[in-house]
Each structure stands twice: as structure tokens, then as C-alpha cells.
Amino acid sequence: MMSDEEYFSDGSDGTFQDDSMRFDDVEEEDQYLEDTRFDKPVKKAYEVDFKVHSDQQIRSGQQAQFEEISNILGLDIGQAALLLRHFKWQKEKLIEQYMDNPDSINKAVGIRPEAHEDTKITKVKDFVCDICCDDGDSMETFALPCGHRYCVECYRHYLTQKIKEEGESARIQCMGDKCTMAFDASDVQAVVDDDTFTRYKTLLDRTYVDDRESLRWCPAPNCIYAIECGVRQKQLNQVVPTVLCDCGYQFCFGCGLADHLPCPCSLVKKWLKKCEDDSETANWISAHTKECPICVSTIEKNGGCNHMTCRKCRHEFCWVCMGPWSEHGTSWYNCNRFEEKSGIDARDTQAKSRASLERYLHYYNRYANHEQSAKLDKELYTKTEKKMTQLQSTSGMSWIEVQYLDNASKVLQQCRQTLKWTYAFAFYLEKNNLTHIFEDNQKDLEMAVEQLSELFEKPVDQLANLKVEMMDKTAYVSSRRIMLLEDTAKGLAEDRWKFNVELV
Amino acid sequence: MSFAVRRLQKELSKIHKDGLPQGISLVKADDFDEWLLDIRVFGENPLYKGQRFRLKFKFGNNYPIEPPEVTFTTGLERQIPMHPHIYSNGIICLDLLSPSQGWSPVQNVESVCVSIQSMLASNRKNERPEGNDEFVARNTKSPKHINFVYDDPTV
Ligand SMILES: [Zn+2]
Ligand SMILES: [Zn+2]
Ligand SMILES: [Zn+2]
Ligand SMILES: [Zn+2]
Ligand SMILES: [Zn+2]
Numbered sequence: 001m002m003s004d005e006e007y008f009s010d011g012s013d014g015t016f017q018d019d020s021m022r023f024d025d026v027e028e029e030d031q032y033l034e035d036t037r038f039d040k041p042v043k044k045a046y047e048v049d050f051k052v053h054s055d056q057q058i059r060s061g062q063q064a065q066f067e068e069i070s071n072i073l074g075l076d077i078g079q080a081a082l083l084l085r086h087f088k089w090q091k092e093k094l095i096e097q098y099m100d101n102p103d104s105i106n107k108a109v110g111i112r113p114e115a116h117e118d119t120k121i122t123k124v125k126d127f128v129c130d131i132c133c134d135d136g137d138s139m140e141t142f143a144l145p146c147g148h149r150y151c152v153e154c155y156r157h158y159l160t161q162k163i164k165e166e167g168e169s170a171r172i173q174c175m176g177d178k179c180t181m182a183f184d185a186s187d188v189q190a191v192v193d194d195d196t197f198t199r200y201k202t203l204l205d206r207t208y209v210d211d212r213e214s215l216r217w218c219p220a221p222n223c224i225y226a227i228e229c230g231v232r233q234k235q236l237n238q239v240v241p242t243v244l245c246d247c248g249y250q251f252c253f254g255c256g257l258a259d260h261l262p263c264p265c266s267l268v269k270k271w272l273k274k275c276e277d278d279s280e281t282a283n284w285i286s287a288h289t290k291e292c293p294i295c296v297s298t299i300e301k302n303g304g305c306n307h308m309t310c311r312k313c314r315h316e317f318c319w320v321c322m323g324p325w326s327e328h329g330t331s332w333y334n335c336n337r338f339e340e341k342s343g344i345d346a347r348d349t350q351a352k353s354r355a356s357l358e359r360y361l362h363y364y365n366r367y368a369n370h371e372q373s374a375k376l377d378k379e380l381y382t383k384t385e386k387k388m389t390q391l392q393s394t395s396g397m398s399w400i401e402v403q404y405l406d407n408a409s410k411v412l413q414q415c416r417q418t419l420k421w422t423y424a425f426a427f428y429l430e431k432n433n434l435t436h437i438f439e440d441n442q443k444d445l446e447m448a449v450e451q452l453s454e455l456f457e458k459p460v461d462q463l464a465n466l467k468v469e470m471m472d473k474t475a476y477v478s479s480r481r482i483m484l485l486e487d488t489a490k491g492l493a494e495d496r497w498k499f500n501v502e503l504v
Numbered sequence: 505m506s507f508a509v510r511r512l513q514k515e516l517s518k519i520h521k522d523g524l525p526q527g528i529s530l531v532k533a534d535d536f537d538e539w540l541l542d543i544r545v546f547g548e549n550p551l552y553k554g555q556r557f558r559l560k561f562k563f564g565n566n567y568p569i570e571p572p573e574v575t576f577t578t579g580l581e582r583q584i585p586m587h588p589h590i591y592s593n594g595i596i597c598l599d600l601l602s603p604s605q606g607w608s609p610v611q612n613v614e615s616v617c618v619s620i621q622s623m624l625a626s627n628r629k630n631e632r633p634e635g636n637d638e639f640v641a642r643n644t645k646s647p648k649h650i651n652f653v654y655d656d657p658t659v
Contacts, residue, residue, distance in 0.1 A: 131610060132510060133510075133518075154569075158569045175609045177611065
């Protein structure tokens, strides 16, 4: 497990560096990768720098930038905010263009810096509202600096509709026909009720994070945190930026999906699409019979075991790779090496398309197996908690002393997640002498995971005696995972892997 | 009484008092959900000469904050006008009627009719929008929820 310090390596003051520099500057980006690899020895090759921000920090981060722009350009906070949002927070670009031609920018953004005090709510003699067609001297009216004055009731109705029904915030315009004058936060606050204004602020925060490539909301349900990470979209073939939110959810900053180390985002996307497209064909083939590689008689698969024995000629082979079972030893794990020579020969006798489907199925079955196990994670965790309580009462161990079970369960879950994606990775990996290291790492991790998992199934009264063994296994499994991820991450950064598809 | 009803009552009494511009007539306004209006195009445009077209307005509770749903309907001697922005099922592609694009709550039934009238009057193309047949066969959405692209300033 990694310590918090390793994650929060740079100062967390709630403000962000301007990223417009890095955006266009290739050297700067290379610098980023260099940092990742060499400058910080504590960091693993597969780890990236990131920062977790609460909604409060997100808000104060925006506020600091409003104030900065407001000072530089001599505008009020609301106008500075509209400008920054219009320019998608690219400060340098905003300042440069605003200095150049303030009038055209004011017009495009919908602000009128010289006439801001007009926006107050007032009563006007002999007023008729052109929207509800009501009149009366006691009617409260409102207008933006453009002077399109309507009654407050109509404006409230309009803004509430925009905010609550249409989810708009940053670009709400005046009600006047073809008028582009924009509402800033204080205008909105003057008109709507508290509940709508709260919603409005939340929406503004959403657009702030959405507008910035360096920020992403944590996708966990009800989570309020956003993550800041410097990895850019165009770097995603060299790095899999995995981040851990303060809520405990681990996900990919690049695509927002759950942790998919060691697989790059583009392969994840391809793989998920393939699984979707091929699920029917895959079902078909897995449900069907195969031919014995030796005597070509039809063989049905019964049960889950891949060890097949031909009824006619007694030939023993592996259902998945069609290779002789003798090459598999006593464990099916070895079948993660798909390209056995005799397996290839056997498959040559079958249709080529079928072979490619089987190849897919080989990886898919293992991927799905770990996914299935990952789905049981929650159950496993509850079971663990129960065991911990039982253990406390039967062995007299303290809560602290039984934490090893909790830790083991977490490591197990994480490793299954990693293993799952190693199979998608392997499916696209072109075999060469470098990929053997990867396959060995995968096999080692898988065996270690199954051993640790087995330990978990032991009855409670034996668990206390297994404490040392379990802690050792947990540490070992963790180290196997790190080893595998180090190798794959370095391979990606160094462009060492050859894939059988284009990474796009 | 809803926001929409209050406003529509005012519009209706104004129409009864001041009338509507030439070529536009109110056919049915029995309630505040749906109104029917007929429009004619004046001038020498051969595409629409001597014809009448029927517009159906459907109002939501949020009218005029939200635009009404406006479509052409067929009926006795009423056809759907030929226009590159009007589908043969009567759906009109006009930015004015889009909640996120051209609509302003300042607009009303009369101003919408006038806009559609002039949209017809200035048209010279005797054709349907591109992909009309496919759109008409497929579309089940209300016109308000269709994301048209308003990219043709010539019509
Ligand atoms: Zn205005
Ligand atoms: Zn009003
Ligand atoms: Zn979270
Ligand atoms: Zn990703
Ligand atoms: Zn056989």
C-alpha cells in the first residue's frame, strides 16, 4: 500500500497553475514525463502526480483567478468570471486579447463594464412587462446593463427554468430578443431564490472542472471531490494515469473508468467494444462442441474444467488452446501462454476465423473470471468484516491485530482488478521475446492471488494461526503486482510494447 | 392560474381588440393548450399563391419562457407548404422556435406567425429539407427536442 505522502507531492493551496503554457509547449510536456520517471525515486513507474480537491477548494480556486483577472483588467468580479469562463480559463490568452481589443471581447462575452450599476431591482412608473403583459407602478423590475427591463417575476421564472430544467449556468443570456448580454453570479443571486442559486453555483463548478483538461470529477456516486492531474489526453498511449480519490475510489484520470492498470485507455475502449460486439459469437462458440485435434471426432465440454479427454482416442487436450494437456502440467494457469507450438498446429486444422474467436475467448474467459471475482469483492469484504469480529471474540485479538485480514482483502480486490486488465492487454500484445517477462509476471501474480484467496476460505478458528502466513502472502501478492505494473508502465513509456492494433 | 394562461389571455384579448396582421387569422383558441391559425403569403411568389396554410401552436405551462411547439397541419384545402426548412410532416426548422437558440420570451403568437409568413414569402426553392423522407419516417420526438442546425442564412 502507498502512503498518502506519495500522492500529494505538490502543495495543495486550492489554486491551479495556468495550463495554457503546458498546453502548447511540447518541451514542457516531455519534462512532465521525465519527472515521472527519474526525478522522484519514491514514485513507481506506473504512478502519476495528482491532487484531490474538495468542492470548497474548487470554488476558492476559481475565486482566486477571478480576483487576479479583476485586478489586472480593472473589472468587477462578476465580469472577470464571465471572461474567464468564455476563455475556458486560459488566462494569458484572455489578458492578451482583452488588452488588444476590449470592446469586441465585451460584446462577445456579453458584458458592459461601464454601466454595471443599472442591474439593480427597481420600480418604474407606468411600467408594462413585455413578457407577462402585467403592469403597475408597484411591480419590481430588473434589467441587465443592456436595459431590457422586464418584471422580476418573469426574470425569476426564466432563470429558474434555465438553471433547474436546462442545467445552464455559465452562459445564461438576457431575455430580450437576440440580446446576448450575460448574467453573472450577482445578477442571478439578485433574482432567484436560495435553492436555485445553490444549484446555479454547483453547475458553475461543474463547468469549471469540465472546461479544464487538468481536472476531472471523481465518478463515484455522490462523491464531491475533483482530481487535478497534469497528464494530457495525447499522452495516454505512454501512461495510464491512475488516481485515488479521497473517497477511496480508484479510477483512470484519462478516461474516467475504474482503475484499468496496466491497459492504456485506447485498448480499454477497444476491448470493451469488442466484448460487447462479440458476446453473442463468444457464447455460441463456448456453448458448442469442438473436434478432437487428433481424431477429429466431436467432443462436448462438460463442466467448467478445460481438461478434455476424447472418448474415442483418449487424447487429452486443453479446451481453450487445443494444445496437449501434458504441456499444461497440473494447473490450468499455464494456459495463459496461448502460443504453444502444438496448440498452433492443432488450431491450423480448424477454421481460421474460429481460431481467432478462440483466441479472443481465451483472453475473454480469464478477463471475465476476474471480473466476476471483482464483483464478489463487496461480499468478500463483508465476509471479512464478519470474520474479523468473530476472530476478535474467539482469539481475544484486538481490533488492530485483526487488521491484516482487512488489508489482505483489499489487496486481493486490487490485484484481481489488475489481473483482469492484463488479459485485455495481452490480447492486443504482439508476442516477442520481451513479452515473456510480462507473461511470467502475469502468471506469478495470478498464482499468488489464488493462493491468498484460498487462505481466505479457511475456517475462522484456523485464521488466527495463519496470521503470519497471510501477512507474508499479502506482501508477496502486492510486490508481484508492483513488479508487473512497473514492467508494463516502463514498456509503455519507452514505447517497447508492440500491439496488434493501432493505439488511437 | 399558470404563467402561460395569464400571458395567453392577454395575447388573446389583444388579438380580439387590435386584430392580426394581414394574411394571418385566428382559427381556434378555445383553450390555452392549443391554438390554430391560418396564414397566407402575399405578393407574386408562385409557390404559395392563392393557398392557405394552417399552423398549430401547442403551449406548455412555461410559455413564454419556453417556446411553443409550432407545426403546420393538413386539413381541408390545407397542405404543408413546400420549403427547404419545412418537413413534409409539418415540422419547421426555425431557430426562433428553439429553446436554446433563437427563442426569446418577448416573442408571441403573432410575432411567430409573422416570422413564418416572411420565411415563406422569401423562399424561391420548391423543395423539402435534405433527408426529409428518412426524417419523417423515423422521427418520434417533439420538434422542440430536435437539435436542428440552423446554418442556412439564405432561407
Ligand atoms: Zn438585453
Ligand atoms: Zn413580467
Ligand atoms: Zn471520490
Ligand atoms: Zn483510462
Ligand atoms: Zn480423439
